[in-house]
Amino acid sequence: MNGPAIAITGAGAVCAIGTSTVEIAHALAEGRSGIVPRRIGNFPELHVGAVALSNPEIAQRLGLGADGPRSRTALLAMLAAREAVGEGTQPDMAVISASTVGGMDLTEDLFDDWRKDRMEQARIAREHPVSAHTIAVASTIGSRAFQTTISTACSSSANAIAMGARLLQQGRARRILAGGSDPLCRFTMAGFRALSAMDPQHCRPFSPERKGMNLGEGAAYLVLERLDDAVRDGRAPLALLAGWSNRNDAHHATATSPDGHGPYQAMQEAIARAGLQPSDIDHINAHGTATDNNDDTELRAMERLFDPVPPFTSTKALTGHTLAAAGALEAVIALQCLRMGLVPAASIAHAPMSGHTAMPVAAPMRAALKAILSSSFGFGGNCSALVITRPA
Amino acid sequence: MSIVRSISRLGPIEGDPAPIPGSAARRLSSIQHEACLMALAALHRAGVARPDAIVASTALGCLDDIERFLTELYDAGDALLSPLPFMRSTHNTMAGQLALMLRCDGPNITHAQGFDGFHASLVEAELLLNERPEWNVLVLAIDERTALLDRLAQALQPGINVGGGGEAFLLTGTNDQGLARITWADSSTATPLLADPALPIHGSMLARRMGDAIAGGLRSALRIGPSGSTATDLLLSPW
Numbered sequence: 001m002n003g004p005a006i007a008i009t010g011a012g013a014v015c016a017i018g019t020s021t022v023e024i025a026h027a028l029a030e031g032r033s034g035i036v037p038r039r040i041g042n043f044p045e046l047h048v049g050a051v052a053l054s055n056p057e058i059a060q061r062l063g064l065g066a067d068g069p070r071s072r073t074a075l076l077a078m079l080a081a082r083e084a085v086g087e088g089t090q091p092d093m094a095v096i097s098a099s100t101v102g103g104m105d106l107t108e109d110l111f112d113d114w115r116k117d118r119m120e121q122a123r124i125a126r127e128h129p130v131s132a133h134t135i136a137v138a139s140t141i142g143s144r145a146f147q148t149t150i151s152t153a154c155s156s157s158a159n160a161i162a163m164g165a166r167l168l169q170q171g172r173a174r175r176i177l178a179g180g181s182d183p184l185c186r187f188t189m190a191g192f193r194a195l196s197a198m199d200p201q202h203c204r205p206f207s208p209e210r211k212g213m214n215l216g217e218g219a220a221y222l223v224l225e226r227l228d229d230a231v232r233d234g235r236a237p238l239a240l241l242a243g244w245s246n247r248n249d250a251h252h253a254t255a256t257s258p259d260g261h262g263p264y265q266a267m268q269e270a271i272a273r274a275g276l277q278p279s280d281i282d283h284i285n286a287h288g289t290a291t292d293n294n295d296d297t298e299l300r301a302m303e304r305l306f307d308p309v310p311p312f313t314s315t316k317a318l319t320g321h322t323l324a325a326a327g328a329l330e331a332v333i334a335l336q337c338l339r340m341g342l343v344p345a346a347s348i349a350h351a352p353m354s355g356h357t358a359m360p361v362a363a364p365m366r367a368a369l370k371a372i373l374s375s376s377f378g379f380g381g382n383c384s385a386l387v388i389t390r391p392a
Numbered sequence: 393m394s395i396v397r398s399i400s401r402l403g404p405i406e407g408d409p410a411p412i413p414g415s416a417a418r419r420l421s422s423i424q425h426e427a428c429l430m431a432l433a434a435l436h437r438a439g440v441a442r443p444d445a446i447v448a449s450t451a452l453g454c455l456d457d458i459e460r461f462l463t464e465l466y467d468a469g470d471a472l473l474s475p476l477p478f479m480r481s482t483h484n485t486m487a488g489q490l491a492l493m494l495r496c497d498g499p500n501i502t503h504a505q506g507f508d509g510f511h512a513s514l515v516e517a518e519l520l521l522n523e524r525p526e527w528n529v530l531v532l533a534i535d536e537r538t539a540l541l542d543r544l545a546q547a548l549q550p551g552i553n554v555g556g557g558g559e560a561f562l563l564t565g566t567n568d569q570g571l572a573r574i575t576w577a578d579s580s581t582a583t584p585l586l587a588d589p590a591l592p593i594h595g596s597m598l599a600r601r602m603g604d605a606i607a608g609g610l611r612s613a614l615r616i617g618p619s620g621s622t623a624t625d626l627l628l629s630p631w
Contacts, residue, residue, distance in 0.1 A: 042469060094624070100482060111462045114540060122547035129452060130483065131505045146624040148505045148512035151453070151483035159501055166519040172576070172623045187458075190465050191478030248446075248491040248500040254479050265497060379479065380488020382500055 002275050003169040007230040007237035007391070010223030012083025012179075013332040014076055015319045016049030016216050020083055025336045028344045031364045033318045035202055035214050041186040043193065047202050048184055049216030049320025051076065062140070069124045071103035072217070074133040076325075077181035080219035081137045085177060089142025093223075094173040096148055096164050097137055098156030098180030098324040102130035105185040133181055137221075146173060151324065153378030154287075155246070156180050157220065158327025158386055162244035164224045174229060179221030179328035188215060188323065195254065197291050205288035205314035206295045206360045207349035213289045216320020220328035222335075227391075239335050242371070243274030243387030254379050255293045260301025262383035263287075267305055267375060270385035276371060278306045281387070283343050283367070285330045285374040288314020288360070289321055294377065299356050309358040311367070317346030327376035327384060334372040334388045343367050394514070394521050394529070394563040395570035395631075397440075399603045400433035402426050402534065402558035412493075420489065421457055423536045426558060427486035428493060431532055434560040435494075443562065444527035445499040446487045447516045448534070449509035451595020453483035455538045486534060498527075507587070508618040509533070510599045514574060515624050517563050525565025533599030534558035555592025559599035570631050572606045574616075577625035582613040585628065602628060 014020070016034025017027035027034065035049045058075040059066065062082065077097060085093070107128045110121055126132065131149040138147050146167070150160045157180030164176035182188075192198050192215060199211040222241070230237055247269065249262025256263065271278055287298055295314075302309045315333050322329050337344055347360040371389045412420070412428055420428065427448070435443065461477040482488075484502040491500050499520060503512040510533045517529045537556035545554045563574070585605065587597040598616070605614060610630045617625030 108462060108465070111459075112466050114544060115459075115463065117543065119543065119547035122544050125544045125548065129504065129506060131451075131509070134505065144619070146512075146515070146622055147618075148503050148509065148515075151502050151504045152487075152500065153482045153484055163501075163516060163519070166523070167515075167624070170519060170522055172515075172519075186465060187461065187478075190473055191461065191475065191481070194473040194475035194478055246499040246501065248488070248497050250491045250495050250497045253485075253488060253492065262497060378484075379482050380484040380500065381491050382484065382488065 002273060005227035006165045006168055006224055006241040007227040008222050008239045008241055008335060009225055009230050009235045009237055010084040011238060011332045011335055012080040013220035013329055014051055014080045015218030015322060015329055016051060017318050019053055021332060021336060025340060028333065028336060029342060029364060031345050033346060035320055040184060040189055043189055046198060046200055047214045049214060050184055051217055069106060069127050071127045072105045072183035073099055073102055073181045074136040076183065076219035077133045077137050078140045081141060081177060081221045084221040084223050085141045091142055091144045093141060093143045093175045093177050094146040094167060095134055095138040095143050096160040096176060096178045097134040098150045098160045099130040099133055100151060100153055100156060100182055100324040101185060101187055103127035103132055104187045105183045108185055108187050152382045153380055154323050154326055155376040155378040155382040155384040156324035158376040158384035159246050161222060161328060161331060161386060162246055165241055165244055168224060168226050174225060176224040177221050178224060180324040181219035182217060182323040182325050184215060184217040199290060203290040203317055204348050205290040205317050206299060206353060208351055208353050210290040210295060212291050214320045216322040218322040218325045218329055220325055220332045222328065222331060237391045239338050240389045240391055242389040243270040245269035246384045249381040249383055251381060256297040258297060260297040262381055263298050263375060263377055264301035264304055266383040266385040267373060270387045274387040280371050281310050281373045282369045283310055283372045284312040285334050285372060286312050286314045287375045287377045288316055296353060299358060303358060311343045311361045313344050313346055313361045315344055315346055330374045331386055331388060334374045338369050338372055338388060338390055341366055341369055393565060394518050394574040395567045396561055396572045396606060397564055397567060397570055398434045398437035398562045399606060400430050400437060400560045401603055402430050421454060421480045423454055423534060424486055424489045427532060427534050428490060430558055430560045431490050431530055434562045438562040440528045440562060442494050442496055443530040445520050445529045446490050446496055447513045447529060447531050448487040448502045449513040450483055450504055451506045451509055451535050453504060454481050454485050455536055455541055457481040459538060459540055507595060507598060510596060511616055511618060514616060514626055518574060521563060521565035527565060529563045531563055532560040533596035535595035553592045555594045557594055557600055558596050559603045572610055572631055573629050575627050577615050577627040580615060580627050582615040582627055585614040585616045
């Protein structure tokens with residue numbers, strides 16, 4: 001059931017620690033966080049991982065005119081997709097993208113008008129569907145192949161990557177652009193505040209003092225193709241997408257089961273699909289949102305699966321939680337780390353969490369890495385995992 | 393290959409499984425409740441208690457809860473809001489609730505690609521069933537209609553007839569009987585499956601059309617896919 005090997009032959013990303021994969025790699029090597037205090041809307045000051053570019057600056061980088069409403073989701077997505085694909089058009093490249101809120105950054109500004117029947121700007125509602133950013137990305141790269149948008153909360157773009165791998169293995173596409181995008185917006189700010197899931201200070205994944213997440217924004221994409229195709233066409237693989245899994249915890253709408261059933265299943269299945277043993281994993285880029293429930297249950301699942309738990313990090317302490325983009329962004333980060341031989345660190349944990357002994361990596365360290373596991377979990381019990389390995 | 397074992401449609405469901413208990417139903421939004429009833433009926437009709445994977449599609453997701461939460465965001469100012477509409481606002485709320493209710497820990501995906509999301513969900517099911525033909529995959533499409541959606545749609549295109557609805561199918565990869573079969577279309581020149589222009593427009597209208605086509609005794613194959621030429625188009629054939 002392993003099937004033909006899948007190569008990653010392109011990558012692009014934009015997030016709080018960089019507006020390209022090169023900038024992101026530098027920040028990872030330095031252990032530099034992009035999380036800063038910021039006021040958004042009427043909320044009290046919160047720590048967020050904001051992208052350093054304004055919407056007009058992104059449009060300018062993309063060579064887009066100022067015309068037309070464009071959600072930040074679509075702009076971030078187009079920027080990262082362009083980096084992943086490079087110049088030129090790709091008519092045969094399928095696009096599988098992910099978002100949780102789509103054009104909500106525009107909708108939330110106009111909602112008050114619309115509900116009061118002031119419809120002068122109704123056309124902006126066309127930007128609202130989560131699929132709008134996917135269509136924008138496909139148009140940017142000139143794709144006329146299969147397109148879809150996956151929206152499975154915070155595991156969305158990991159699932160986009162997994163679907164892309166399946167399409168390639170079953171011969172239904174030759175090249176895939178897979179990833180996701182989400183913006184900072186008041187809707188998600190208010191939502192995670194209402195859930196008391198936000199740390200007003202810098203987040204502390206896997207720390208006993210953790211008080212919740214910091215939201216982030218960004219977009220990230222991988223170009224996937226079959227390794228035999230890439231080699232034949234002379235494209236050097238950056239890495240291999242060796243394993244993937246999508247499972248459901250089936251426990252609660254927004255919380256993980258106490259023993260981390262879903263996370264365990266997802267990690268175990270992704271490693272098995274890669275033809276590896278848990279002991280082959282050199283580093284884990286954990287989901288690590290820094291909420292009380294996630295970090296405890298995720299580490300419990302890791303402790304059940306691994307002995308010992310390999311060096312692990314939540315890079316959300318550098319980037320913030322980029323929601324639907326997180327799976328792809330962390331896959332891009334894993335890819336960079338694999339190539340640099342770097343275990344990234346973002347930790348401000350000074351002691352293990354209650355009931356655990358393993359602690360996240362404290363400072364960036366050099367290491368020979370062959371296989372990295374990246375986990376992404378979300379609302380609705382979604383649990384996904386990817387395994388990224390060095391080409392042989 | 394995907395074999396269609398059963399179909400159900402959003403709306404009053406007669407002679408089918410017991411309704412969802414009041415205590416559980418009270419926590420569900422209307423779109424979640426309807427999705428669950430529809431899915432339970434499709435499972436019941438196929439005699440399957442628990443699917444191995446759940447693949448949903450919705451063009452616009454949980455509009456009612458999104459509007460509720462935005463209303464609170466405007467009206468409550470900085471006050472801490474009730475998290476319930478936010479928790480139920482994600483597009484995967486229906487598939488997630490079904491996983492929880494059915495204790496299904498297998499793949500759980502939601503596609504949101506406008507009118508084409510249903511095709512993408514059938515592609516996803518086909519990919520899964522080609523790997524695991526013995527699986528039962530629940531595929532459901534659902535979209536809800538709200539007053540604000542109606543007003544926005546009228547402002548964008550006066551006279552447009554906007555609806556809501558849903559359809560659920562239970563698919564498997566290997567079975568000795570079924571209602572229809574789905575395969576990759578490849579070079580087939582079969583007639584495309586199109587929405588019925590007489591019916592209201594909603595994200596799940598192609599799913600409804602597929603349900604109608606099968607229920608009406610499918611006589612010839614229909615092509616399912618947005619472009620009619622790609623490697624991911626599907627062919628719906630009579631059993």
